[in-house]
Amino acid sequence: MPATISLKIIVVTMVVLLLTLMGSALGTGMLFSKEYARALxxxxxxxxxxxxxxxxxxLNLNIPLQDLSGFENQCKAVVDRFEGISYAMVVEPEGRILFHSTPAKHGRSLDVPVELKTALGDNRPWVRRVGPFYEAIIPIFNGMVDYQGTxxxxxxxxxINAKIRGLLISSSIIGMIIALYSVLVLFLSLQSMVxxxxxxxxxxxQAIREKRSEIQSSKIITRKDEIGQLTAVFDGLMQELNTSRSEVEKHAGHLETLVTRRTEQLRHANHELLEEVKERHEAEKRFRELFENAPVMYVITQNQPGGPIVTNCNGLFTATIGYERDQIIGSKLGNFYTHESRKQMLLEGGYERALEGTFISEERQLLTREGRVVDTLLQAVPQSDxxxxxxxxxxxxxxxxxxRKSESEKKELLARLQRAEKLESLGVLAGGVAHDLNNILxxxxxxxxxxxxxxxxxxxxRKPMLTIQKAGDKAAEIVQDLLTLARRSVSTRQVININDIILDYLSSPEHAKLLSFHPNLCIDIHLDQQLLNISGSPIHIRKTIMNLVSNxxxxxxxxxxxxxxxxxxxxDLPQMGYEQIREGDFVALEISDQGCGIPKEDLERIFEPFYTKKVMGRSGTGLGMAVVWGTVQDHxxxxxxxxxxxxxxxxxxxFPVTRMPRTRNQDAIPVSQYTGDGQTILIVDDIKEQREIAASILQRLNYASASVSSGEEAIAYLQSHAADLILLDMIMGQGMDGLETYRKILEIRPGQKVIIASGYAETERVKQLQKLGAGQYIKKPYTIEAIGMAVKNELDSSSIRTGEVQG
Structure with missing residues (x-):
């Protein structure tokens, strides 16, 4: 059962009254006890x-205190006569009991406190508590002078305590009666008033809470106290509540209509919002797909005091750089630049211009995790919140x-083309000079x-003649260098091993002469004993080695x-060095020194003819590296x-390798093996000296000879004379060249045997001439063995060539 307000008020009032009465009784008892004790x-x-x-x-009768007999009876009489007195006794100053109302206690000693002695000495009475007793102590003096005891x-x-308890009990009973009466009166009053x-x-x-329609007014309470005021306020609230209820019921239908309409509007707006969210999600998905699959590297940065920080990047950027996305995000963008690009960004203020929106496309180099440099074209625009x-x-x-690589290769190809064209033009010049020198030599x-x-x-x-011959041979070697440069020298190929040519050169007089100029030079060789063979010209390879060692x-x-x-x-793959090298098997010849090196600006010109920084007259003519270049290209x-x-x-x-076996060196052939039997040889050459030289050699080899100076003369000669063999010059200054001449000869002399002579290398027209039936190709200047063997082999050939005549 819940506690009511009246019950709470009664309980509180009763507690207060009880406490008040108990306090009053206690105070009264204490006061009474004090007064009673004071009275005692x-x-x-x-x-x-x-x-x-x-x-x-x-004592005034001069009777000593000790001699007073019978005084204990007086003490006992005092105890018997006065109610509330327990004992009386006389104590000497030393504390011995002289007289006592109880005789058995005579002669006992007491402890006299110092403060008591002081008080008694001042002739002051003293009250103290001793165990269960209060003592009134009066000093005894003899004639008010001598202290005799107490x-x-x-x-x-x-x-005293008994008196106090009795008083407290009486006060408590009276207080309880008063409290019960007060509570009864208070209870009746609260029932009526509250x-x-x-x-x-x-x-x-409760009726309002239960929304009962029979709610009545509370004006039956007409008091003017607080309860009445509360009732009046409540009546006002009731009237307002009834009015509000009617208004609420009046507007409830309208509100339901509004709620229904608004609910429909919200449902429609919610549908549109969901559609918009869906479209945004689709747009974000498309953007993410576009962002991730973009064909360019996409990076979003945030400006920071220490430099731009990467906040997002697409997959192509992570794949190119080689780092995971979480390793990139939060890092400085400059960490993925090369040192040169970071320096460029700082010096040119590229990032600041990007923030201002004035950035134009610029080149940047990215550095991958593996250290590879990636050339990029950068475009940047501001990012806003x-x-x-x-x-x-x-x-x-x-x-x-x-x-960039393609452009670089294109530049390199263009540079090589220009270099080749330059060498070609110089080669044409050198070839023309060599042709004239050949005729002179x-x-x-x-x-x-x-x-x-x-x-x-x-x-x-004999000795002077040998000197002239050696000088001519050296001059001929120079001419051969020029022809090599022009790539017009006769290419006599055979299967060789470069190790043999190196060893042959190192034991040659040319190498000994080189060491005489450089006595402190040390040459180390490391030759692969399993080196493969190549197909080439031993003379040109040897010349190449000699030139490189000399340099x-x-x-x-x-x-x-x-x-x-x-x-x-x-x-396995094409390689780019000084020039691009195709894939395949090669024999490598490497010659290195520890000298002064070649400056970069000179490196592009080292293969130009006559470009040299060596001592002229000691080391050559300036054709050494040009000859090396021509030899390499020929091979x-x-x-x-x-x-x-x-x-x-x-x-x-x-050098490209060959799998063919090495060619054996041939010994010198005796002259008797290539002398003739008086056969007729027609010499066709536009240079008189060349005709005379060839005629002299052929006559010495027991051949008959006839000479003409042009192709036209040769045709005219053959129309009325026969020739067992024609020695045909390939290039003639006037009229027809060797190819055209041979075509005309075949028209009148089908199967005519011909050998070709020239100071130039084998050309496409020479190959066409040989397809028509021409025989061996020999080079100028002539040697007896070379021209003798060529003529002998062609004359001994049993087949009659019937080449197709081409107009």
């Missing part, structure tokens, strides 16, 4: 002073590495050989080391040059 003390003091007066009278009157503490009106209000409130504040950039990197080279065949061994002219020696004027190395090498090889100033130079030449 006064009474005890009065009795004690009465006894003390009797003792003083006796008189003690004792009354029990319990008598409980009943509140119950009426509670009933009305929802408030329009610029917070970073959106950057797109287009990988242009392949394009023919007499110097050929006549000494003819004269030596006619001179006895002890002739004094290496000249680069080390104070002595040094030259390392000659050979090895087999395979390229379908490749050359790579690596050089650094003050660090030395390394030249590597790659």
């Amino acid at each position: 003390e006064s009474r005890a003091l009065a009795i004690g002073q009465s006894l003390e007066s009797q003792l003083n009278r006796l 008189l003690h009157i004792g009354f029990p503490v319990e008598s 409980t009943r009106p509140l119950k009426s209000l509670i009933a009305l409130m 929802s408030s329009g504040r610029i917070i970073g950039t959106r950057a797109m990197f287009l990988d242009v590495t392949d394009r 023919s007499g110097i080279v050929s006549y000494p050989e003819l004269l030596l065949m006619q001179l006895p061994d002890d002739s004094p002219l 290496a020696a000249e680069a080390q004027t104070d002595g040094g080391q030259i390392i000659i190395t050979t090895y087999n090498h395979n390229f 379908q090889g490749y050359i790579d040059v690596r050089s650094q100033p003050d660090e030395g130079t390394t030249v590597v030449i790659y």
Whole structure:
């Protein structure tokens, strides 16, 4: 059962009354006990002073206190006569009991406190508590001068306490009666003034809560106190509530209509919102797909004091850089640039211009995790937040590495083309000079050989003639260098091993002469014993080795080391060096030195004819590296040059290998094996000296000869004369050349035997001529053995060539 307000008020009131009454009773008891104790003390003091007066009278008679007999009876009489007095006794100053109302206690000793002695010495009475008693102590003096002892009157503490308990019990009973009466009156008053009106209000409130229509007014309570005021306020609230209820019921239908309409509007708006969210999700999905699958590297950055920080990037950027996305995001964008691109970004303010929106496409180099450099084209625009504040950039990197590589290769090809064209033009010039020199040298080279065949061994002219022959041979070598440069020299190929040519050169007089100029030079060779063979010209390969060793020696004027190395090498893929090298198997010839090196600006010109920085007259004519280039090109090889100033130079030449066995060296052929039997040889050459030289050699070899100076003369001659063999010059200054002449000859002399002679290399027109039936090709200047063997072999050929005549 819940506690009511009246019950709570009654309980509180009762507690307050009880506490008040108990406090009042307690205070009254304490006050009474104090007054009663004070009265006992006064009474005890009065009795004690009465006894003390009797003792003083006796002491004034000069009777000592010890001699007063029968005084204990007086003490006992005092105890018997006065109610509440427990004992009386006389104590000497030393504390011994002299007289006591109880005789058994005579002679006992007491402890006299110092403060008591002080008080008694001042002739002041003293009250103290001793155990269950209060003592009134009066000092005894003889004639008010001599202190004789003390008189003690004792009354029990319990008598005071008993009085106090009785008083408290009486006060408590009276207080309980008063409290019960007060509670009864208060209860009846609260029932009438508080409980009943509140119950009426509670009933009305309950009816309001239950929404009963029979709610009645509470004006039956007409009091003017707080309850009445509360009732009046509640009546006002009731009227307002009834009015509000009617208004609420009136507007309820309208509100339901509005709610229904608004609900439909919200449902439609919610549907549109869901459609918009769906479209945004689709747009975000398309954007993410476009972002991730974009053909360019896409990076979003945020501006920070230490530099732009990557906040997002697409898959192509992570795949190109080689880092995971979580390793990239949060890092500085500059961390993925090369040092040069970071420097460019800082110096040119590229990021600041991107934030301002003035950035134009620029080149940047990215550095991958593996250290590979990626050339890119960068475009960047500002990135703003929802408030329009610029917070970073959106950057797109287009990988242009392949394009740059293609442009670089194109530049390299163009440079090689220009270099080849330049060498070709110089080669044409050198070829023309060589052709003229060949004609001049023919007499110097050929006549000494003819004269030596006619001179006895002890002739004094033999030595000068040998000197002339050697000089002619050296001049012919220079001409051959020019022809090699022009790529017009006769290409006599055979299967060779470069190791043999290297060893042959190192034991040659030319190499010994080189070492005489460079006595402090050390040459180390590392030759692969399993080196494969190549197909080529031993003379030109030897010349190439000699030129490269000579250059290496000249680069080390104070002595040094030259390392000659050979090895087999395979390229699985095309390689780019000084020029592009195709894939395949190659024999590598590597010659390196520790000399002064070649500056970068000179490296592109080292193969130009007559371009040299060596000592002229000692080391050559300036054709050495040009001859090397021409030899390499003639052998379908490749050359790579690596050089650094003050660090030395390394030249590597790659020759295509052949699987054919090595060609054996042939011994000198005796003249008797290529002498003739008087056959007629028609010499066709536009140079008179060449005709005379050839005629002299052929006559010496027992052949008959006839000479003409042009193709037209040759045709005219053959129309009326026969020739067993024609020695046909390939290039003639006037009229028809060798090919056209042979075509005309075949028209009148089908199957006519012909050998071709020229100072140039084998050309396409020479090949066409041989397809028509022409025989061996020999080079100028002539040697007896070369022209003799060519003529002999062609004449001994049993087949009659019937080449197709081409107009």
